[in-house]
Amino acid sequence: MSSSDLSDSDFQDLFENAPCGYLSLGADGKVVRVNATLCNWLGKSSDDLVGKRLRDILNVAGSIFYETHFAPLLRMQGFFEEVALDLLKPDGTLLPVLANAAERRISGELAFTRVTLFRAPQRRRHERELSEARRSEREARGKLEEINAGLQHRITDAAVQQTQAVEEAELREQFIAVLGHDLRNPLAGFAGGTNILTQMHGDPKSIRVLRLMRESIKRMEGLIDNLMDFARGRLGGGIHVEPSSGQRIEPTIAQVVNEMKAGHPERNIEMRLDLPQTVDVDHPRIAQMFSNLLGNAIAHGSEDRPIVVEARTAEGDFLLSVANGGEPIPQAALDRLFRPFYRGEVRPSMQGLGLGLYIASQIAQAHDGRIDVTSDEKETRFTFRMPIGGSVDQR
Structure with a gap:
């Protein structure tokens, strides 16, 4: 066997049996090559994975989180590092991994994307974010439902439809992953509705309930602002400030x-x-x-x-x-x-x-x-x- 044949064999063995998973994605985002290590982790063959998209082997929340956060980051800067994902195995269990990805371009055009996956047995940052945000969303929804029950007979048909639309959006499991983007507009509408009702009703009971509603809205706005600031701090290079001069603090x-x-x-x-x-x-x-x-x-x-x-x-x-x-x-x-x-x-x-x-x-x-x-x-x-x-x- 020649030295070149030995080198090719070593290279093939390194790719297939490396202590990490390898994926190659074509320009269309579909898997074109996968190593034996990742196949063994997932209990699937290469034929099962080739032609799939990366999101097809992720759980639902992880797929949305990837598509809304890290896929745009990859398109913007051409790479990402240490992204926490959950791969979905055939038996329904999850395989937590950390992913690195880098695009390969030829003459400015995307040729393929290399993805390297490492096992991550610990619970990761985005899992904690989803868990904490779900719990907070359930608490906020409970507050809103309690308040809406007391005001049901006072709200116009249009306001009822708007509230139902907000509640339906909140009931979607994937809503938490894009909380900061999806909740701002309906929340602003809800705040506007309370302002209108404040002008229409001056009895003590209405005033008290509307005050509770405004407090709930303020609390929810704080949650959204915190999540958005967190995203900017982690993905945008820190929180931006604009100091003003000559102003007393x-x-x-x-x-x-x-x-x-x-x-x-x-x-x-x-x-x-x-x-x-x-x-x-x-x-x-x-x-x-x-x-x-x-x-x-x-x-x-x-x-x-x-x-x-x-x-x-x-x-x-x-x-x-x-x-x-x-x-x-x-x-x-x-x-x-x-x-x-x-x-x-x-x-x-x-x-x-x-x-x-x-x-x-x-x-x-x-x-x-x-x-x-x-x-x-x-x-x-x-x-x-x-x-x-x-x-x-x-x-």
């Missing part, structure tokens, strides 16, 4: 505190502001970050001790902190606080996806800053710190 802080006090009148929130100069920040984003930190203190802090908000400058930095009393955060939880979809030990009444602190940390990073946490028997304190830079004294 105290009114922004006070507005968030007042909003929280209105929603939680029983909680004591103290403000201590000492800012001799302006701070160049993106005010809506800082308000979002501060609202997450303050909401976290309200949710987890001791109800019989005040929450203290401090804003000051020190050694060329702007510091904004939120402190609350209560049980200290365990070290194991501190290490994971800013991870997405991590909620720690929460009360049964608490809602959310576990994205608030993650997004707050991303906003801090976008301002070239960071959020530090200290927690002991005395207090738990979250501190946002960022360099002031060229801020100008306005006093």
Whole structure:
């Protein structure tokens, strides 16, 4: 046997029996070649897979997630790395994998796409996202159904049809995978409907129910914004900020505190502001970050001790902190606080996806800053710190 024959044989053995799965997709997206390793993983032959599309061997949620997130990413930049997918085996069980893909173009035209698959036995990020989002969607739907039952006789035929359309959309299992895109428009319509009903009905019962509806809408908008910010942070290179100069930050802080006090009148929130100069920040984003930190203190802090908000400058930095009393955060939880979809030990009444602190940390990073946490028997304190830079004294 010649050396060239041996080389070809080695190459063929490396492809077929590599410790990872190989797929080659034609320009039309169909499988044109697959190695023996992947066939063995799936319990299928090469003939079973050739001619299929990648989505045909994924579970339903994974197929939608791939088509709406990673297929566009592949078309845009020509590759993706470490994408979590679930391959569907003939017996209905799932094979979790991490996928890398790269396009091969000739004279600017797509010739084929190489896909490499690695086993991933651990639960991955997108599975946690789907699970948490489904649970939050069910809770939100239950709230809406409860409110709609009390207003059924007051809503016009058009509003009923709109509500039914929203509910039908929410009942689709795949809706969660594209939550941020599909829910914004009907939610805006629902908000508009509540505004109209507010003008039409002034009796105390209607006012109370409509207020509950607006609170539910605001909560759902927050979930959507968090999911979209999460997607932008992970797939878009971070959260974008547009700092403004010469604008005082105290009114922004006070507005968030007042909003929280209105929603939680029983909680004591103290403000201590000492800012001799302006701070160049993106005010809506800082308000979002501060609202997450303050909401976290309200949710987890001791109800019989005040929450203290401090804003000051020190050694060329702007510091904004939120402190609350209560049980200290365990070290194991501190290490994971800013991870997405991590909620720690929460009360049964608490809602959310576990994205608030993650997004707050991303906003801090976008301002070239960071959020530090200290927690002991005395207090738990979250501190946002960022360099002031060229801020100008306005006093």
